[in-house]
Amino acid sequence: MKKKIVYISLIYILILAAFAFAIMMVLFSSNKEVEQLRNDRVVAENELQQLILFGDTDGALDAVDNISSKDEEITYAIIQKEVLCVWAMMLFCIIMILSLLVFIYVRILKPFDELKEYATEISKGNLDVSLKMGKGNYFGDFTWAFDNMRKEIIKSRTAEKNAIENNKTVIATLSHDIKTPMASIRAYAEAFEANMDSTPEKRQKYLTVLMEKCDEVSQLTNDLFIHSISEMNKLDVNKESFDIIEFIDKDVRGLFVSEDEVDIILPESDEDRKAILVNADRKRLLQIIENLKSNSEKYAKTKVEISLENTDGIKLHFRDFGPGIPDEEMPFITGKFYRGKNVGDENGSGLGLYIVNELVGRMDGSLKLYNRDPGLEVIIYLKETDE
Secondary structure, eight states: OHHHHHHHHHHHHHHHHHHHHHHHHHHHSOOHHHHHHHHHHHHHHHHHHHHHHHTOHHHHHHHHHHHHHHHHHHHHHHHHHHHHHHHHHHHHHHHHHHHHHHHHIIIIIHHHHHHHHHHHHHHTTOTTOOOOOOTTOTTHHHHHHHHHHHHHHHHHHHHHHHHHHHHHHHHHHHHHHHHHHHHHHHHHHHHHHTTOOOSHHHHHHHHHHHHHHHHHHHHHHHHHHHHHOOOGGGSOOOOEEEEHHHHIIIIIGGGOSSGGGEEEEOOOOOTTOOOOEEEEOHHHHHHHHHHHHHHIIIIIOSOEEEEEEESSSEEEEEEOOSOOOOGGGGGGTTSTTOOOGGGTTOOOOSOHHHHHHHHHHHTTOEEEEEEOSSSEEEEEEEOBOOO
16 A cells, blocks of 8 residues: 555656746747747837937937837737746646545545444444445455454354354253163162063163263263353363472373373473472363363364473473364454354364353463374463462
8 A cells, every 4th residue: 555655646746847847948939929029129229220320319219119010919829828828837836736646545544434424333333334345445454353353253143142042942852861871770779679680691781871971961961051051151260389290190191091192291200309380270270181182072072182281381282183264263262152164064062262261261271272294283271389
């Protein structure tokens, strides 16, 4: 935009300079009328000299009057020429100024007013209004950004509305689905009470079914919890001081069934090492890791790497080796109910990273996401304490 304005200004300056030069050339150029009057004056001067030589006083006086008349005509012609040039210059300057004002209005002020009206409508919640990017519009980048913002807001609101409706349906479905495994658990519990497990095989069968149904109920209640969250401030966060290395080595490691699922990298330590204490909610921090683990299993489907960094603060790194998140979606990915374009057919509510971000913030920490090559790395910054 700046370059275009500079170029236009230079063009206007060059045009004005060229016209001024042309006016100067006209002023200093010869004029046939003036030249003819000067020639007539020379003739009148010669005639005056002849009359003086012959002693014709009356004729000489008439000749003097004639010469004075020629001088007046010459002066008038020159002044007329100069006045015309001045008027031409003034008219040209007026035209150039008006054209410049029209240019500024059409190219700058009018698009700016349209942007202002557009922003006003958006602030009122009218997302149906669109902003066209005209050819040669110097605010093209701003126009694109504003309109893209409007589309993203519409997309986000639509996704949120659909997610809320879907959540209501899912909650009702899950609540109903929980009844089925609970009925089976009760039935097998009654079978145990009635001593129907008469053989080791039957007993093992009953126990296997009970564990399977318990796992099923646990999964359904987890889904119900996720889909029922609407306000994160309803979750209690109770911060305490605990050893982050011990937490990772025991609690976090216990989330993974097999060592093949995770690489846990901790600072080398011995029995006399000093504990690294953080001020956080141990239960909520484990829930955060569970959400990140669930996301990686669902979307990355790779082994994960968990590491701890104790330089410039406590940083807990969680990395998978999947496709990552598109860069343009990074600003929105921690929003409530937001789901990226690369989720495929995987079921989800768009609450996982929202919960993670909110809980980390409630513990006075912060969250950063980075695309690596390959994979996605989540860095959780925690507050260290000496107590």
